[in-house]
Amino acid sequence: xxxxxxxxxxxxxxxxxxxxxxxxxxxxxxxxxxxxxxxxxxxxxxxxxxxxxxxxxxxxxxxxxxxxxxxxxxxxxxxxxxxxxxxxxxxxxxxxxxxxxxxxxxxxxxxxxxxxxxxxxxxxxxxxxxxxxxxxxxxxxxxxxxxxxxxxxxxxxxxxxxxxxxxxxxxxxxxxxxxxxxxxxxxxxxxxxxxxxxxxxxxxxxxxxxxxxxxxxxxxxxxxxxxxxxxxxxxxxxxxxxxxxxxxxxxxxxxxxxxxxxxxxxxxxxxxxxxxxxxxxxxxxxxxxxxxxxxxxxxxxxxxxxxxxxxxxxxxxxxxxxxxxxxxxxxxxxxxxxxxxxxxxxxxxxxxxxxxxxxxxxxxxxxxxxxxxxxxxxxxxxxxxxxxxxxxxxxxxxxxxxxxxxxxxxxxxxxxxxxxxxxxxxxxxxxxxxxxxxxxxxxxxxxxxxxxxxxxxxxxxxxxxxxxxxxxxxxxxxxxxxxxxxxxxxxxxxxxxxxxxxxxxxxxxxxxxxxxxxxxxxxxxxxxxxxxxxxx
Amino acid sequence: xxxxxxxxxxxxxxxxxxxxxxxxxxxxxxxxxxxxxxxxxxxxxxxxxxxxxxxxxxxxxxxxxxxxxxxxxxxxxxxxxxxxxxxxxxxxxxxxxxxxxxxxxxxxxxxxxxxxxxxxxxxxxxxxxxxxxxxxxxxxxxxxxxxxxxxxxxxxxxxxxxxxxxxxxxxxxxxxxxxxxxxxxxxxxxxxxxxxxxxxxxxxxxxxxxxxxxxxxxxxxxxxxxxxxxxxxxxxxxxxxxxxxxxxxxxxxxxxxxxxxxxxxxxxxxxxxxxxxxxxxxxxxxxxxxxxxxxxxxxxxxxxxxxxxxxxxxxxxxxxxxxxxxxxxxxxxxxxxx
Numbered sequence: 001x002x003x004x005x006x007x008x009x010x011x012x013x014x015x016x017x018x019x020x021x022x023x024x025x026x027x028x029x030x031x032x033x034x035x036x037x038x039x040x041x042x043x044x045x046x047x048x049x050x051x052x053x054x055x056x057x058x059x060x061x062x063x064x065x066x067x068x069x070x071x072x073x074x075x076x077x078x079x080x081x082x083x084x085x086x087x088x089x090x091x092x093x094x095x096x097x098x099x100x101x102x103x104x105x106x107x108x109x110x111x112x113x114x115x116x117x118x119x120x121x122x123x124x125x126x127x128x129x130x131x132x133x134x135x136x137x138x139x140x141x142x143x144x145x146x147x148x149x150x151x152x153x154x155x156x157x158x159x160x161x162x163x164x165x166x167x168x169x170x171x172x173x174x175x176x177x178x179x180x181x182x183x184x185x186x187x188x189x190x191x192x193x194x195x196x197x198x199x200x201x202x203x204x205x206x207x208x209x210x211x212x213x214x215x216x217x218x219x220x221x222x223x224x225x226x227x228x229x230x231x232x233x234x235x236x237x238x239x240x241x242x243x244x245x246x247x248x249x250x251x252x253x254x255x256x257x258x259x260x261x262x263x264x265x266x267x268x269x270x271x272x273x274x275x276x277x278x279x280x281x282x283x284x285x286x287x288x289x290x291x292x293x294x295x296x297x298x299x300x301x302x303x304x305x306x307x308x309x310x311x312x313x314x315x316x317x318x319x320x321x322x323x324x325x326x327x328x329x330x331x332x333x334x335x336x337x338x339x340x341x342x343x344x345x346x347x348x349x350x351x352x353x354x355x356x357x358x359x360x361x362x363x364x365x366x367x368x369x370x371x372x373x374x375x376x377x378x379x380x381x382x383x384x385x386x387x388x389x390x391x392x393x394x395x396x397x398x399x400x401x402x403x404x405x406x407x408x409x410x411x412x413x414x415x416x417x418x419x420x421x422x423x424x425x426x427x428x429x430x431x432x433x434x435x436x437x438x439x440x441x442x443x444x445x446x447x448x449x450x451x452x453x454x455x456x457x458x459x460x461x462x463x464x465x466x467x468x469x470x471x472x473x474x475x476x477x478x479x480x481x482x483x484x485x486x487x488x489x490x491x492x493x494x495x496x497x498x499x500x501x502x503x504x505x506x507x508x509x510x511x512x513x514x515x516x517x518x519x520x521x522x523x524x525x526x527x528x529x530x531x532x533x534x535x536x
Numbered sequence: 537x538x539x540x541x542x543x544x545x546x547x548x549x550x551x552x553x554x555x556x557x558x559x560x561x562x563x564x565x566x567x568x569x570x571x572x573x574x575x576x577x578x579x580x581x582x583x584x585x586x587x588x589x590x591x592x593x594x595x596x597x598x599x600x601x602x603x604x605x606x607x608x609x610x611x612x613x614x615x616x617x618x619x620x621x622x623x624x625x626x627x628x629x630x631x632x633x634x635x636x637x638x639x640x641x642x643x644x645x646x647x648x649x650x651x652x653x654x655x656x657x658x659x660x661x662x663x664x665x666x667x668x669x670x671x672x673x674x675x676x677x678x679x680x681x682x683x684x685x686x687x688x689x690x691x692x693x694x695x696x697x698x699x700x701x702x703x704x705x706x707x708x709x710x711x712x713x714x715x716x717x718x719x720x721x722x723x724x725x726x727x728x729x730x731x732x733x734x735x736x737x738x739x740x741x742x743x744x745x746x747x748x749x750x751x752x753x754x755x756x757x758x759x760x761x762x763x764x765x766x767x768x769x770x771x772x773x774x775x776x777x778x779x780x781x782x783x784x785x786x787x788x789x790x791x792x793x794x795x796x797x798x799x800x801x802x803x804x805x806x807x808x809x810x811x812x813x814x815x816x817x818x819x820x821x822x823x824x825x826x827x828x829x830x831x832x833x834x835x836x837x838x839x840x841x842x843x844x845x846x847x848x849x850x851x852x853x854x855x856x857x858x859x860x861x862x863x864x865x866x867x868x869x870x871x872x873x874x
Contacts, residue, residue, distance in 0.1 A: 025729055029708040215710070219620055220832070221824055222707050242707040251822065254701045258693050412836050414619075 029240035030515065030531055033252045033261035035381060036413070037220050037245050040135070041206035043183040044124060047140045047456065049382065049433055049525070052180045053265065054223055054243050057527035059101075059208035060183030061232075063092055063117065063162075064174060068521050071437035073178055077112065077209070078162075087169030087477065092117075094160040099230040101213040105205055106189050112209050114156030119187035121154045121164075131190060134199050141181040141435065143454035144445035145172070170474045171482060175436035180524040183208065211236040211529040220245055237517065237532035249381060256281060256510055263518055263531075266381055267510040269327040280513050286520045288507035289434035291336050291442065292384035294375075294395065295458040295499035296427045302367055303426065309497040311361035312427075316398045317353045318502060325391045326503055333501035335490045336432070336442050342479070343439035343486035348494060355401045362402060370403030376420065376428040379410045383505050384431030391429050391502075421455035428458050436523050439486050443470050447498060459498035466492055540865055548858050552851065559847045560605045566839040570594065574605070576616035576624065576840035618838045627841070628826065628848055633716030634704060635825035639814050641741060642748035643803065650753045651799070654760025655792070661765060669757065676754035681813050685747045685820040692743060699743050702822035706740075709733045744821040751813055752806050759802050763795040770794075797868050804860030808853045 036050040043056045063078040075081075078092035094117070100108035123131045124139045125148050142148070150173070152165045166173065176182060189207040193199050206214050211233070212225035223243040227236050244261060246252045249268045253275070255261040267275065267283070275281050296303040296312070303309060318332055331339065334348045362368060375395060377388035385391065392408045399406045411419060420428060434441045444451060449467050451457035466489065473485035493499075507520055517530035563573040572580060575588055589595055593604040608614070614624040657669040693701040704718050705711065711718070711725050711733065718737050722730065767773060768791065776786045815827025822828070826845060833841035 025708055025732070026706075031707055218824075219622070224707075224710060240708055244703075244707045246822070251702065254689065254694050258697055258701050260700050260703070260706070415837070 027533055028238060029242065030238045030528060030533070031242045031244055031260065031262050032526075032528065033244045033246045033255055033264045035249075035252070035265045036247055038217070038223060038243075040203045041214065041217075042135070042185070042203035043181050044120075044139050044142070044185075045135050045203065046181065050265075052525040054525075055206070056180035056183060056525045057210065057521070057529065058212045058225055058241065059206055059210045059214060060185075061098070061209045062178055062180075062182050062184065063094075064178040066175075066178045066437060066521060066523050068519060071522070073174055076178075077117075077184060081174075087171075088166050090164045090166070090173065091157075092162045092164075094162065095232060096160055098209050098232045099228075100186050100189070100209055101207050101228055102230075103205075103207065103213060103215075105201075106186075106192065106207050108186065108188060108207075110188065112184065112186075113159050114162045115159075116184055116187045117162045118154050118156050119190060120183075120185045121151065123185070124148075125151060125154070130194055131199055131202060135203055138454070139181075140454050140456055141179065141445070142176075144448070144451045144456050145176055145440075146444070146448075146450045147176070168475065169477070171477050172436070172438040172440040172474060175438040175441070179435040180521075181435060212241050231529075233529070236529050238528070241528055247380075253510070256512065259512060262512045262515050262533075263526075263528075264510050265526075266383065266386070267508060268381075269329050269386055269508070272327075272329075272508065272510075275510055282511050282513050284509045284511055284518065284520070286507050286522065287340060288383060288505065288520070288522050289338055289341070289437070289442075290384040290431060290505060290507075291333055291338065291501050292330075292382075292429075292431035292503045292505065293333070293336065293499045293501045294427060294429050296497075297423060297425050297460050298498050299423060299460040300426060302365065302371060303373075305365050306496060307361045307365040308367065310495075311358040311365070311402070312399070312404070313497050313500045314352060314354045314358035314361065315402045315404070316395050316500065318351055319353070321391055321394055322503055324394060325385070325387050326505055329508065330503040330505040333503050335493065336446060336499070336501045337439055337486070337490060338504040341439050341442075343483050345487040345490040347487070348490060351500070355398075358402045362404075368403075370405065372405045372407070373399075373426040374409045375406050376409045376416070376425040376430075378413070378428070378430050379416055380413050382431060382433075383507050384433060384503070385429060386505070388429040395429075420458060423460050425458075430458055434523050439482075440470065440474060441523075443486075443489055447493070461496075461498035463496065463498075466496070537866075541862065544858060544862060548854065551854055555847060555850050555854075556606060556609065557602070559843050560602050562839070562843045562846075563605075566842075568839065572618070573839045573843070574615055576618050576621075578618060578621060614844050615840045617833070617841045619833070619836045619841070624841060624844045627829070628844060630713070630716065631824055631826045631829045632848065632852075634718070634823060635811075635814055635818065635827060637717050637719070638741070638744055638748060638817070638823060638825060639807075639810055641745045642810065642814075643752060643806075645745055645749040646752035646756050646806075647803075649749075650756025651760050651796070653753075654757040655764055655787070657757060657761040658764035658768070659787075661761070669761075673754045673757045676750050677758070679750060681747060681751065681816050682820055684750060685743070685817060688743050688747060689820075698739075700740050702740075702820075704737065704740055704824060705733070706736045709736060744817050744823055747821075748810070748813055748817045752810055755806060756799070756802070760795060760799060763798055764791060767791050767795045797864065800860055800867065801864040804857045804864075807856045807860075811849060811853055 034050060034054055038051040038054045039046060039048060041055050041059065043052060043060060046052055061077050063076060064073045065076040067074050077094055077098060079095055081090060081092045083090045094114060096111065098112035100112060102108060122129050124142045126132060150166055150170055152167045155163045157163050186207045190202055193201050211228055211231045213228045215224040215226050217223050222245060225241040227239050229235050246255060252261065252264045253267055253271055256264045272283060276283055296309050298304055322328060322330055322332055334350060335345060337344050375392045377392035378385065381387065389410065396406045396408060432446055445456050447457060447459060447461055447466065448470060449462035452460060452462045469485055469489045469492065473482045476482055509518065511518060514533050515531055516534050517532050519527045521527065563570050566573050571585065571588055571594060574592055593600045612625055616622060617624050617627055653669055657666045660666050689701050693699045711721050714721050714724050722734050722737055727733065773786060773790055776790045814825065815831060817823065818825040818828040819831055826849065830845040833845060
């Protein structure tokens with residue numbers, strides 16, 4: 001038969017399939033073309049959106065979920081929860097029917113219980129925990145929200161009941177549990193790995209309770225998942241889910257048009273108009289909580305002077321950037337917080353483009369003759385910054401107007417981030433996508449002193465006044481009161497200008513018209529649980 | 537013949553020696569820490585550093601270091617990839633078969649098309665057919681491979697949708713890696729979809745093979761044509777004709793055999809050009825071969841991988857060169873005496 005097929009293929013150069021079977025396998029599988037490779041398979045240790053998109057919603061569950069429409073919390077692994085009057089103790093009732101993944105490397109003997117939750121969070125908090133230092137002991141998200149000092153203890157008073165004791169009330173606590181980073185891991189699997197003396201496999205051969213089961217990862221080529229038949233929400237519509245890793249934008253688009261990809265991440269905005277004309281492709285747009293910004297290394301002169309930072313902010317033409325880089329698929333930013341947030345400060349002045357005023361400020365700072373600086377442009381495309389290199393060129397030209405000579409610097413992405421964390425930059429074009437609906441998520445991970453330590457503070461900015469405002473905002477549950485603190489925080493940022501917020505972008509997916517049910521959480525990764533193929 | 541083989545082997549040894557020396561010195565010539573360049577380990581704790589320094593004899597003379605380096609190479613310890621922290625040799629083992637597979641199909645195609653077309657062009661060099669073949673050859677010879685590849689993708693995959701735009705196999709098909717050669721692995725895999733998967737693999741092979749075969753095919757056509765024309769002028773051909781053999785008989789018995797001898801040698805000479813083109817082709821078609829892997833490594837400043845990749849590719853090219861030369865000599869007694 002193969003021989004027949006081979007000669008047939010040679011004749012027709014393989015134009016059409018020899019059989020209908022090919023159709024079947026394709027009908028039950030979904031190919032998502034991702035813009036990058038996952039770093040590993042444990043959401044606790046990740047900050048990159050690419051990795052979160054691939055692993056988080058697919059492999060794992062969280063105690064709580066965020067409702068995509070309203071931004072409110074809703075039950076997930078936890079059926080319900082209670083908090084004490086003083087806001088220091090939270091208790092969660094877990095579901096009894098959550099099955100772990102069954103694979104060739106792990107056969108679970110029990111369902112998910114409180115032990116797993118305790119294991120998950122102790123790994124992050126407890127330096128004595130056997131898994132704490134696996135992978136370097138770095139949990140960027142949790143460190144940026146100061147988790148270790150916030151949570152005193154996690155315990156399991158009953159098999160399906162988890163108790164969190166906090167050291168201070170924190171109104172963003174529940175939101176943190178609902179982020180993609182707070183995925184629940186299996187304690188039983190961890191114990192098995194520990195016994196086999198291979199604890200590092202926990203993050204590379206994952207076991208979760210989510211809708212898909214990990215099958216294989218071919219480095220920089222693809223990630224393959226299969227359906228989890230005993231998923232507690234019911235099995236996913238697709239039998240197989242493959243993440244094809246295609247970093248090149250044009251190639252990803254080409255693969256969508258040739259139907260090699262069903263869904264592509266981050267289509268180039270410039271090509272959207274072209275794509276919308278085709279009947280076999282649709283474009284899905286959704287609001288996303290993110291911000292693209294230009295951060296100054298405030299520990300380096302001359303960027304340690306407020307006047308210099310303000311001058312640079314005045315010197316750039318934000319409108320031109322929105323047009324050339326975002327193709328107007330974004331809102332002009334006035335603050336790091338997007339205008340859709342309840343804590344957004346409407347009183348903030350719109351950013352101004354005024355090279356004369358910028359020059360005057362530089363002169364006041366004693367730098368009338370200008371200076372040399374570097375602009376680091378991230379080498380990858382992100383929602384919040386689809387083309388950092390182009391943006392850097394625009395800013396470079398703007399800065400030349402006020403006598404500042406800027407050089408553009410870029411490295412391969414991993415190197416880039418490592419060097420940023422080490423603070424080798426003068427300024428950097430990068431951004432942030434929110435992990436939960438809480439406004440705190442825009443301030444603390446980006447600009448607090450704790451974030452400086454965990455390495456996500458790109459401005460290298462640590463200001464006690466600002467930190468105090470953030471901390472006070474967390475002490476109360478009263479939204480009006482919290483709002484007043486965040487308004488003050490935004491006002492403070494506008495005068496201090498550790499970073500210039502540039503744009504809040506829409507998240508856009510290009511999808512094959514046959515595919516339905518792809519959902520995007522505005523606060524996190526893509527969910528492919530209910531994605532299915534419908535015949536048009 | 538034995539004498540010839542020994543001479544060749546000696547030459548091979550000398551070249552390999554030079555190559556290993558170059559690879560070794562790269563460890564020092566690349567920027568950064570030599571120990572990291574050799575081992576590929578990103579996090580060098582003081583204790584590990586001391587152990588490795590001793591094992592690699594970095595505190596000894598260069599000669600001693602070089603011997604330790606050779607010893608490691610021989611025992612398969614090629615260090616880790618800086619990017620993935622996986623053993624380099626196992627990474628190469630994954631990507632090299634893909635390149636060999638693509639390259640050999642391209643060579644096969646160039647042979648299957650190049651030789652007949654070359655002969656056709658030689659039969660009546662001034663005729664229409666000869667001129668047409670000549671024109672196509674010149675055009676094909678001068679095509680930049682990346683432009684040609686993109687053109688084919690634009691027309692046949694994005695435009696007409698006949699072929700996939702890249703990769704080795706539709707990603708939904710899961711084929712366990714046994715040999716690393718896709719068609720063999722599909723044959724070995726136990727799956728009800730074998731036939732469909734096989735076809736899919738062929739569809740993935742089509743465009744990259746055509747692109748990669750273009751250059752060697754045109755070279756082959758020109759070479760066979762020239763060789764045939766030259767042989768055609770020889771006295772023994774005239775003798776054969778005078779004996780009353782038919783045109784086809786002369787062509788096959790006397791012309792082709794003599795004309796094809798240098799072609800075997802040509803394959804060896806073409807191989808290095810082919811590998812270079814394969815790298816470009818792999819990048820454009822996302823073919824997971826060693827060329828793409830090496831270019832990624834260069835982009836990532838992955839020095840141990842660059843070192844290992846260069847070594848493997850050079851050894852491959854030199855070995856193939858040497859083998860075709862030996863084959864050529866084996867078939868051609870005249871060459872042995874030279």
